[in-house]
Amino acid sequence: MLPNFSGKAFLAPMAGVSDPALRLQCKKRGAGLVVTEFTNIHSIIAKEKELRENLHTIQEFIEFSDAERPISIQLFGSDLVALEQAAKIVEPFFDIIDYNMGCPAPHITKQMAGGALLQQTNLTKQIFNTLTNAVKKPVTLKIRSGVTDASRYLFKEIAQLAEDEGIEMITFHPRTVSQGYSGKADWTLIKELKEISNIPIVGNGDITTPEDAKSMIDNTECDYVMIGRGAMGNPFLFEQINDYLKTGSYQEYGWEDRLSSFFDYLDMASNFKIKFANIKSQAMRFTKGMVGGTKLRERIVHSRNIEDLKEVMKCCTNNFL
Numbered sequence: 001m002l003p004n005f006s007g008k009a010f011l012a013p014m015a016g017v018s019d020p021a022l023r024l025q026c027k028k029r030g031a032g033l034v035v036t037e038f039t040n041i042h043s044i045i046a047k048e049k050e051l052r053e054n055l056h057t058i059q060e061f062i063e064f065s066d067a068e069r070p071i072s073i074q075l076f077g078s079d080l081v082a083l084e085q086a087a088k089i090v091e092p093f094f095d096i097i098d099y100n101m102g103c104p105a106p107h108i109t110k111q112m113a114g115g116a117l118l119q120q121t122n123l124t125k126q127i128f129n130t131l132t133n134a135v136k137k138p139v140t141l142k143i144r145s146g147v148t149d150a151s152r153y154l155f156k157e158i159a160q161l162a163e164d165e166g167i168e169m170i171t172f173h174p175r176t177v178s179q180g181y182s183g184k185a186d187w188t189l190i191k192e193l194k195e196i197s198n199i200p201i202v203g204n205g206d207i208t209t210p211e212d213a214k215s216m217i218d219n220t221e222c223d224y225v226m227i228g229r230g231a232m233g234n235p236f237l238f239e240q241i242n243d244y245l246k247t248g249s250y251q252e253y254g255w256e257d258r259l260s261s262f263f264d265y266l267d268m269a270s271n272f273k274i275k276f277a278n279i280k281s282q283a284m285r286f287t288k289g290m291v292g293g294t295k296l297r298e299r300i301v302h303s304r305n306i307e308d309l310k311e312v313m314k315c316c317t318n319n320f321l
């Protein structure tokens, strides 16, 4: 059974972005669910073996904190034996096991994983069956609409299979694999999926404001919304969506708030082993769109350690006070 979600807006899995500190920050700001970035089933198996030999658990490899709960882990990879093994390894630690069938990156689709699976109905059915039999925790799915424009309705068949095999919720990003991130997500397809589904549907794609979130819910009747790029450097969005859905209004946040929330991010990040390069990229996202941001980002790029980075960001904050 799915856990209770405290809010209707979820943080999307984003490789290199949805790290444990950003997830925690979004959770504290009202995200109803957070999802880890996608993780290769073969790396989980290899890492777990290595960690177990040193009396550590998989939590050293996929870092998270209990304050993020409910937390979902996203897996990718289509080797059924490895999938079963990886799902069993992560099950004790996570509340939901999510399966990726949307990634458009060629290095993933070439291994018959991610979005490429949308056109492999037999294998897909076996994947769902393997996962739902391997674990007792709820299994969910994240899909795109199809592979090419000609196959943009594949999602209907896949969603039906998923439901039949016991998948408990589907996140739908209505772009095709070949579209990548171009064009617009076709929200009318979310409505079509919702109409044929008996499990919760999470609508995803191009939400950057509370108004967008409400509009997606109103127009598609999806149960939840998931936000990726709109939440980058902007954890306030979850609180704003929750307030807007409840009261019709929300608090605006300025650049000072954005910058100060980056320091909150840094505090949280100090508890995890996040690569410095990734932390710098987060700093860039927290300053995106800011007046003078280009110059600031040059200084961010050249910062060599956390102390440097803090100095750069502090100088910038002082300019706002």
Ligand SMILES: Cc1cc2nc3c(=O)[nH]c(=O)nc-3n(C[C@H](O)[C@H](O)[C@H](O)COP(=O)(O)O)c2cc1C
Binding pocket: 012, 013, 014, 015, 016, 017, 036, 037, 038, 074, 100, 102, 103, 142, 173, 204, 205, 206, 207, 226, 227, 228, 229, 230
């Ligand atoms: C940098 C980046 C990394 C992503 N990594 C993942 C991932 O690991 N797993 C996944 O299912 N989707 C991934 N996505 C897709 C997002 O979860 C989401 O479906 C997509 O960005 C559309 O939502 P948005 O318009 O709110 O960004 C990624 C997207 C971005 C921009």
